Amino acid sequence: MDSGDEINKMLEESLKGMEYLFAGHPESAKAYKEMLKQQFMEYAGEGKIDNLSLKEQKTTSDENNLRKVTREQFPECIPLSDRKVMIEFSRQYSHEEYRRMTYCLAPKSMDEKWVMLLEDETLRMFRSWPPQNCIFEIIFEKGGEVFKIRKAWVDRTFLEEPWNSPPYTTQLIEYLIERMLLGHYLAFPFPNTISDPMQKALFRHGLVGSSLANDEG
Numbered sequence: 001m002d003s004g005d006e007i008n009k010m011l012e013e014s015l016k017g018m019e020y021l022f023a024g025h026p027e028s029a030k031a032y033k034e035m036l037k038q039q040f041m042e043y044a045g046e047g048k049i050d051n052l053s054l055k056e057q058k059t060t061s062d063e064n065n066l067r068k069v070t071r072e073q074f075p076e077c078i079p080l081s082d083r084k085v086m087i088e089f090s091r092q093y094s095h096e097e098y099r100r101m102t103y104c105l106a107p108k109s110m111d112e113k114w115v116m117l118l119e120d121e122t123l124r125m126f127r128s129w130p131p132q133n134c135i136f137e138i139i140f141e142k143g144g145e146v147f148k149i150r151k152a153w154v155d156r157t158f159l160e161e162p163w164n165s166p167p168y169t170t171q172l173i174e175y176l177i178e179r180m181l182l183g184h185y186l187a188f189p190f191p192n193t194i195s196d197p198m199q200k201a202l203f204r205h206g207l208v209g210s211s212l213a214n215d216e217g
Helices: 003-016 026-041 096-099 166-181 197-207
Strands: 082-088 092-094 114-120 122-127 134-143 147-153
Touching: 003 096, 026 197, 092 096, 096 147, 096 166, 122 166, 134 166
Parallel strands: none
Antiparallel strands: 082 147, 092 147, 114 122, 122 134, 134 147
């Protein structure tokens, strides 16, 4: 059975418990199944992926659409503990990109998994559901026309996840910043230990959810 057959079987099983919603409306059931399938495929990294490079994507900071997020909104977020480990992560961002980051990020639904707060040139990324631990801490410094990352840390327990490694951690941080803070489009990075479409979809959903940026959703 290929992955497409497995997905269809899974969706059929899911819809069985919802038959009463579509009684007498087979077209609605078909449309709903197709919607679920597309969402699943996107989570599995097998949907339509925007092929634009990051350099081709313009960063926008429309104050009419962006919502300012502050620490006062998330008093329950737990600071990075003494379990932190320094990691190699070197990137630089334009003033416009950095300005957008200062709006930070808050979850809009249970399908979103991260809180991101940038204060005093320090970006902290927290899991958005209890326990709301700080996982990543990144310190920026201004250098001419750009903001550079000076230091980056990760919670050691996060590195101990069976699928994790320092190289994957840096890919994930880049995804969190580019996709969710800056609103750019890029493919979600899956660990090379996960290849099954169902496992990939479940992994992505649990780690980043819908991956919506501040001005989306």
